Each structure stands twice: as C-alpha cells, then as structure tokens.
Amino acid sequence: MTLKRQLLIGISAVFLLVFVGLIAAGIQSTRSYLEQQLGSHAQDAASSLSYPLSQSLGKGDAGLASIQVSTLFDRGYFQRITVRATDGSSIVDRELPAKIEGVPLWFSSLISLQAPPGEALVSSGWRQLGRVVVISQPTYAYQHLWSSCLETAGWMLLAYVVAILLSRMVLRWILLPLSAIERTALEIQERRFGQIGIVPKALELLRVVKAMNGMSRRIAEILDGETRRADAFRREAYQDEVTGLDNRRSFDLRFNQLLEGDVHFSDGSLIGLEVNNLKEFNTETSYQRGNALLVSLTRIASELLGQRAVILGRIGGTSFGFVVLGLDTPGISGLCRELRAEIERAAGEEDVSFSLGVVNFNKGDKRSQVMARLDLAIETARQSGRNALQLLIEDEGSDVSIGSLAWRELIQNALTENRWTLLGQPVVSLETRHLIHHEIMTRLVGKDGHLVPASKFLPMALRHHLMADIDQALLELVFRILEADATSTTHLAVNMSTQSLESGSFVKWLAGRLNRLGPLAARLSFELTEYGCSIDVEATRRFAALVREHQARFGIDHFGLAPNSLQILREVPPDYIKLDTGLVQEVPVSDSAHSLLKSIVTLARSLEVEVIAQGVENADQVEQLINDKIAGGQGYHFGAPSADQINS
Known part of the structure; x- marks a missing residue:
C-alpha cells in the first residue's frame, strides 16, 4: 500500500471515529433529553387534566369527562390519554398510533424514543375517583433528533473534505527532503488540520504525524479562538493599555449611549479624577512607577465604585472618568469622599496630588456640555488646594x-x-x-x-x-x-x-x-x-x-x-x-x-x-x-x- 493511501486512510479513520463518537454521544444525550421532555410534557398534561376531570367525574358526568379529554387530545400532541376508575375499568380512552413524519423509517427503527407516561390522581375531596394517564406523541422529538444528526454529519463531512484537500497539498512534498516536509506540516498546522490516528515507526513520517496531530487540537479551539480574537480587537479599539479601563473613544461612545440611546436611568453622576503632577513624577522617578500609580488608582476606583459605576475610563493621560447611576446627591457625595480618602491614602506614598470633580447629568444632556462642567469642577477643586473634592450639582432641567x-x-x-x-x-x-x-x-x-x-x-x-x-x-x-x-x-x-x-x-x-x-x-x-x-x-x-x-x-x-x-x-x-x-x-x-x-x-x-x-x-x-x-x-x-x- 502506498504512503499516500496510508495517510488518507489514517485521516479517514480518525474522522470516522470522531464522527461515530460525536453522533453516538449526540444521539444519546439528545435522546435522553427528549425523553425527559416527553415525560415532562405528559406529566404536565396529566396534572392539568386531573382538576377538570375531578369536577366532571365527581358529578358522575362521564360525557363531560370525555369532552374534556378530547379537547386536549385533539391538539395532536399526545399518543394516548386514558382515564381509569379506581377498580381499573376504563372511563375514557383516546389513542392514536405513534406518528413519525419527516424521518426515515430505518432511523426511527434503529433509535427508539420511549415516551414515559404521565399520571395524576383524579379525586373529589377525600374521595379518589380514578387516575388519568397521558403518553406524549414523539413526532417532534424524532424530527429534532434526525435534524441534529444531519447537522452534525454535515459539519463533519465539510471538515473531512478540508482535511483531505490539505493532505493532498502535504503529499506533494513527500519526495522532497524531510526538512521541507516538516516545514510544510508546520505551516499547515496553522490551518487547523484534522487528527491522524496512525503513529508510524519511521522517524521522518512520525514528525509529519506529530505536526498534523497538533493541528487537530486546534479544531476544538475554534470557538474560543473567535472569542479571544474579538476580545483582542475590542481591547485594541476601546481599552487603555496601561490601566485596562475604557479609553477615551470607548468612554465617549458609551457615555453618548447613556445620554442619547434607549438606556434609561435615574440620578446620573460623572466623577472626574485628575492626577496633577504625574509628568514631573515620571521625570523624577520613572514611567514604570507612574504607570504603577495609575494602575493602583484604577484598582481603588474599581473596588470602591463596584457595580455602581457603569463606565470606568481613562479619558486622558492623567485624567479618569467614572459614570455612576442610581445615587442621589447625598449618596454620591458620601461615595466621593470615601473615594478621595482611599486615593489620598494610596497617593500619599508618592509625591503626587490629585483633584476630584463631580457633576450630575440627565437623559438628553449633551456630552460636550457635561464634560465642560466636569472640567470646571476639576479646575475648581485644583484651585481649592491639594487633593480637593468639588461637587458641581445642578438643579434638574425644565423637563x-x-x-x-x-x-x-x-x-x-x-x-x-x-x-x-x-x-x-x-x-x-x-x-x-x-x-x-x-x-x-x-x-x-x-x-x-x-x-x-x-x-x-x-x-x-x-x-x-x-x-x-x-x-x-x-x-x-x-x-x-x-x-x-x-x-x-x-x-x-x-x-x-x-x-x-x-x-x-x-x-x-x-x-x-x-x-x-x-x-x-x-x-x-x-x-x-x-x-x-x-x-x-x-x-x-x-x-x-x-x-x-x-x-x-x-x-x-x-x-x-x-x-x-x-x-x-x-x-x-x-x-x-x-x-x-x-x-x-x-x-x-x-x-x-x-x-x-x-x-x-x-x-x-x-x-x-x-x-x-x-x-x-x-x-x-x-x-x-x-x-x-x-x-x-x-x-x-x-x-x-x-x-x-x-x-x-
């Protein structure tokens, strides 16, 4: 048998094993879930039917009981509904054969779904009148199970075709020097190739197999990889590198969303923090210590404000903006005084000062106007002295x-x-x-x-x-x-x-x-x-x-x-x-x-x-x-x- 055929058979065998395993596991878990759903559906129906039956049978009206059963049974979701007296005799018995539409006969014959019956007592006061037994119709369960198998098979077939095509690319290099084969395999590894189950004894082919097996491990990481990739783009676009907070672009977008979008809130406050002499501090010490200070301030604000802050952003080289919702004037005042004390304690270890300004805002305000008021509050705090806090709370607008x-x-x-x-x-x-x-x-x-x-x-x-x-x-x-x-x-x-x-x-x-x-x-x-x-x-x-x-x-x-x-x-x-x-x-x-x-x-x-x-x-x-x-x-x-x- 040629080496090319051995490799293709190995790839096919691995995919076949994975396919069979996925199908078997998927069928087993889905079947168990569907059977539970059928049983739950039947039990719910039996429980809901027991009360009206107790009213009709308590009056001895078997005709009304039959109508009540037929009303529920005629919806087509049930295979059988039986009402039996306490002596076991049948009062009402409605039954349809199991319907399986849209599913091949061989599939339904090979994989059977057992619909557990749901039972409920029928009683009037302390007197037991009988029992109602309900069995759900498994039609939709079979259709769901069949469609799940088809979907899994389709994805596996697509992965298999991709794997075979990539294998042919690799095999073109089989007669080239082994170093070239290894390099090609490592390049294909970045393409997320499938698993090879055969482990050759030849050292040269073993290297190829190991490289391709490495690719198979990447397949399971596709979804996580997409998540990490999207998160990386988000960090690149909207996150400050030093502090991990929102950068100015993100802060502006999210603040605009609050002011102009459909997100409704009450008692909005914007807290501004300005580190006054960070540039001199960086010159006298180092940028590493300056960055460490910013990270420390970020940690303090994040821990203290917690979930009250819907936006935490670094809006300038030495400026931070924190948006807090749901706190009235006394509440935001107390929170900011606590924030000031914590920052002062942290900044006291370094030769830096800061200014805190706070303004309120309402739905529909212009971001530029709110930010201008914040600049005024921060400047007022700076003029008031070292590590000062200035609240600039305006009356609510005319609306x-x-x-x-x-x-x-x-x-x-x-x-x-x-x-x-x-x-x-x-x-x-x-x-x-x-x-x-x-x-x-x-x-x-x-x-x-x-x-x-x-x-x-x-x-x-x-x-x-x-x-x-x-x-x-x-x-x-x-x-x-x-x-x-x-x-x-x-x-x-x-x-x-x-x-x-x-x-x-x-x-x-x-x-x-x-x-x-x-x-x-x-x-x-x-x-x-x-x-x-x-x-x-x-x-x-x-x-x-x-x-x-x-x-x-x-x-x-x-x-x-x-x-x-x-x-x-x-x-x-x-x-x-x-x-x-x-x-x-x-x-x-x-x-x-x-x-x-x-x-x-x-x-x-x-x-x-x-x-x-x-x-x-x-x-x-x-x-x-x-x-x-x-x-x-x-x-x-x-x-x-x-x-x-x-x-x-």
Missing part, C-alpha cells in the same frame, strides 16, 4: 422641574387611567428588505393630550420603582394588538427593564399572561439592554428561559460597547443581538472597530445568533453591513417610529 413627587403622581395617574400610546419602528432584513419585527416604543399621554417621550418619564419611573407597572401596562397593550389580529404574521419586539425582572410578582404575571396568549406568543420578542443583562446574568438567563418556553424570542439590545459584551454573549446566548449605533457608526472611520464588528458577527454566527445593526441611516451603510454579513437593520433609513407601523 423635570415639576419635581420628583409630581412626576410620580403623573406616572401613577397615567397607569390608573391607562394613558399610554405605542409607536413601532421596523427592523428589516438587509438583503430582502422583508420585515423581521417592529420594535415597540411607548409614550405617556399627558392630561393635555401631548405625548411625553420615554426619556423624560422613565428616569423618574426608575427612581420610584414603577417600571414593573409600566412594563405591565405596555405589555397589555401589545397583547391586545396580537389578540385583535390573530391571523397576522407581524412580529413585535418589546424592551424590558431589569427592574421588572427583579419583581417576582411581575415575572409571575408575565408567565401567566404568556400562557393565556398561547401560540400568539411566538410573534413576540423580548429585549434587554447589554447593560441590563450585565447587572444580573442569572436573572437574565431565567428571563430568557421563560420567554422561550412560550416560543417567544430573546434579544440583547445596544450590544458591542461594554467590556463584557462577549462574555455575556457566551453566557446567555440570545436569539439575536442589536449592535449599538455607536459601534455601527464607528466602522467606516475605524479599522479596529470594523475588525471588532466582523469578529462579533463571526462569533454570533457560530452560536446561531442573528445580528441586527442599529442606527442605519443611509444606503452606503446598508451595503457595508451586507458585506459584513449582518442580517438585519434598524434605523431611520427604513422608517421612523410611528403609530402607523403597528396599527397598519
């Missing part, structure tokens, strides 16, 4: 000048009188321009009939913990739209507040309401902002599971700017992500931002996550996004928010 309690009363009245209106903005497929969904936005209707933008009342709603009530009122309107036109195929996407997710009563209400909505829930998508997901990952994971349980979709809004974006994507994979407007607008002017976007798309596609771009304003952006393989787009290029979008 909220009616006062916090008045805002609370206004929102509560709107909730009582149901004075809300909905707007919708289309999200479309970039290539086909087909509608993906409408993103729903809410407006409060004032007593004078004027619409109050969400950016005005939501910060006050957050302050007074009214978001769960507002989200419930919003969802009721959305549910009515779905129920009013049950035949429509239009999908609606709704943004949720993390404050609502923290409310147990809201989550319980939502679960019950989605259950009542039934199949119409499949036309819904629920979105959380990237910042909201990062606040409580476990709560986000539970919420995603809840909406998917009812066939609704889960998406992450304003994605891509936070340092932990990729971690969130891996920990809680959504059905889709919406890239933040700031990142999308950075792509044409920043190669590193473009590289980050492409890496996010690659990682998302490997996780089967749809990518949608926000802030699409012109046809040139659309063309660029299509080239970057982004699926959908949202922005004024496709339509402005309008009530007509959801009422048409």
Whole structure:
C-alpha cells in the first residue's frame, strides 16, 4: 500500500471515529433529553387534566369527562390519554398510533424514543375517583433528533473534505527532503488540520504525524479562538493599555449611549479624577512607577465604585472618568469622599496630588456640555488646594422641574387611567428588505393630550420603582394588538427593564399572561439592554428561559460597547443581538472597530445568533453591513417610529 493511501486512510479513520463518537454521544444525550421532555410534557398534561376531570367525574358526568379529554387530545400532541376508575375499568380512552413524519423509517427503527407516561390522581375531596394517564406523541422529538444528526454529519463531512484537500497539498512534498516536509506540516498546522490516528515507526513520517496531530487540537479551539480574537480587537479599539479601563473613544461612545440611546436611568453622576503632577513624577522617578500609580488608582476606583459605576475610563493621560447611576446627591457625595480618602491614602506614598470633580447629568444632556462642567469642577477643586473634592450639582432641567413627587403622581395617574400610546419602528432584513419585527416604543399621554417621550418619564419611573407597572401596562397593550389580529404574521419586539425582572410578582404575571396568549406568543420578542443583562446574568438567563418556553424570542439590545459584551454573549446566548449605533457608526472611520464588528458577527454566527445593526441611516451603510454579513437593520433609513407601523 502506498504512503499516500496510508495517510488518507489514517485521516479517514480518525474522522470516522470522531464522527461515530460525536453522533453516538449526540444521539444519546439528545435522546435522553427528549425523553425527559416527553415525560415532562405528559406529566404536565396529566396534572392539568386531573382538576377538570375531578369536577366532571365527581358529578358522575362521564360525557363531560370525555369532552374534556378530547379537547386536549385533539391538539395532536399526545399518543394516548386514558382515564381509569379506581377498580381499573376504563372511563375514557383516546389513542392514536405513534406518528413519525419527516424521518426515515430505518432511523426511527434503529433509535427508539420511549415516551414515559404521565399520571395524576383524579379525586373529589377525600374521595379518589380514578387516575388519568397521558403518553406524549414523539413526532417532534424524532424530527429534532434526525435534524441534529444531519447537522452534525454535515459539519463533519465539510471538515473531512478540508482535511483531505490539505493532505493532498502535504503529499506533494513527500519526495522532497524531510526538512521541507516538516516545514510544510508546520505551516499547515496553522490551518487547523484534522487528527491522524496512525503513529508510524519511521522517524521522518512520525514528525509529519506529530505536526498534523497538533493541528487537530486546534479544531476544538475554534470557538474560543473567535472569542479571544474579538476580545483582542475590542481591547485594541476601546481599552487603555496601561490601566485596562475604557479609553477615551470607548468612554465617549458609551457615555453618548447613556445620554442619547434607549438606556434609561435615574440620578446620573460623572466623577472626574485628575492626577496633577504625574509628568514631573515620571521625570523624577520613572514611567514604570507612574504607570504603577495609575494602575493602583484604577484598582481603588474599581473596588470602591463596584457595580455602581457603569463606565470606568481613562479619558486622558492623567485624567479618569467614572459614570455612576442610581445615587442621589447625598449618596454620591458620601461615595466621593470615601473615594478621595482611599486615593489620598494610596497617593500619599508618592509625591503626587490629585483633584476630584463631580457633576450630575440627565437623559438628553449633551456630552460636550457635561464634560465642560466636569472640567470646571476639576479646575475648581485644583484651585481649592491639594487633593480637593468639588461637587458641581445642578438643579434638574425644565423637563423635570415639576419635581420628583409630581412626576410620580403623573406616572401613577397615567397607569390608573391607562394613558399610554405605542409607536413601532421596523427592523428589516438587509438583503430582502422583508420585515423581521417592529420594535415597540411607548409614550405617556399627558392630561393635555401631548405625548411625553420615554426619556423624560422613565428616569423618574426608575427612581420610584414603577417600571414593573409600566412594563405591565405596555405589555397589555401589545397583547391586545396580537389578540385583535390573530391571523397576522407581524412580529413585535418589546424592551424590558431589569427592574421588572427583579419583581417576582411581575415575572409571575408575565408567565401567566404568556400562557393565556398561547401560540400568539411566538410573534413576540423580548429585549434587554447589554447593560441590563450585565447587572444580573442569572436573572437574565431565567428571563430568557421563560420567554422561550412560550416560543417567544430573546434579544440583547445596544450590544458591542461594554467590556463584557462577549462574555455575556457566551453566557446567555440570545436569539439575536442589536449592535449599538455607536459601534455601527464607528466602522467606516475605524479599522479596529470594523475588525471588532466582523469578529462579533463571526462569533454570533457560530452560536446561531442573528445580528441586527442599529442606527442605519443611509444606503452606503446598508451595503457595508451586507458585506459584513449582518442580517438585519434598524434605523431611520427604513422608517421612523410611528403609530402607523403597528396599527397598519
């Protein structure tokens, strides 16, 4: 047998073993999961059926019991439903043969799925009337198992074809000197070649095999590699090299997102830290000690501010900016005094001084104006003396000048009188321009009939913990739209507040309401902002599971700017992500931002996550996004928010 054939057989054998192993393991785990799901489905059905049966059988009405069983059985999700009396006699017995559609007969014969029965007692008071037994129909389980096998086989076949092609390239060099063969094998190693199971005794061929086996170890690292690559681009574009904090570009983008985007907040504060004589300190000592000091200040700020700080950035050579949400004036004042004391303790060991300035900001403020006020606060602190702190807290703007309690009363009245209106903005497929969904936005209707933008009342709603009530009122309107036109195929996407997710009563209400909505829930998508997901990952994971349980979709809004974006994507994979407007607008002017976007798309596609771009304003952006393989787009290029979008 020729050496070429031996190598090809070795590669084929390894891939065959891997293929069989993956298929076997996948079938076993998937079958076990599906059987558990079938059993759970049957048990849920039996439990839900036991109560109405207890009412009908308790009155001796076997006809009504038969109708109750038929109502559930005729949906087609069950193979058999039996109601037996306590003596074992059959009261109601409905049965269908096991249906297996869309799956080859040999596959269903080779791999059997056992649908465990679900049982529940039927009783009236203390008197047992019988037992209901339910067996689920395994049709969908077989179809899912078959499609999973086909998908795995397809990927393995593609990997095998690539491996064979690369092998032929290597074999061209077999008759060349052994050093050239080894060098070629090492080059192919960077191409992530497959595993060779044969270990030749010849030293020359052993080197080739070892090199190619090294390549196989890279295949398992593809997903992790994409994550690391995307994170590297993010660090290159948006992270300060010395401190690891956001650089000025990232700080500006994320701060703009807070001020102008859909992320709502209350009591925003910007803390500025300026190290006054760092340049002289570096000259007298060394840049290494200066960098060490900056790292120390970074650590102190990170530990003290913790999760209160949504943005930690180095905005200049000696300047830092920290954005804190949710603290009123006394709270931010106390926190900054504590920060000043900790920094003074650390800086006291070195011959440096600093100035701290603090300003407040509100939704809709201009970043340039907020930063100008921060510069004034820092300069005032510098003029006040060494290591001084200056708070420059302004009264809230005219839009909220009616006062916090008045805002609370206004929102509560709107909730009582149901004075809300909905707007919708289309999200479309970039290539086909087909509608993906409408993103729903809410407006409060004032007593004078004027619409109050969400950016005005939501910060006050957050302050007074009214978001769960507002989200419930919003969802009721959305549910009515779905129920009013049950035949429509239009999908609606709704943004949720993390404050609502923290409310147990809201989550319980939502679960019950989605259950009542039934199949119409499949036309819904629920979105959380990237910042909201990062606040409580476990709560986000539970919420995603809840909406998917009812066939609704889960998406992450304003994605891509936070340092932990990729971690969130891996920990809680959504059905889709919406890239933040700031990142999308950075792509044409920043190669590193473009590289980050492409890496996010690659990682998302490997996780089967749809990518949608926000802030699409012109046809040139659309063309660029299509080239970057982004699926959908949202922005004024496709339509402005309008009530007509959801009422048409």
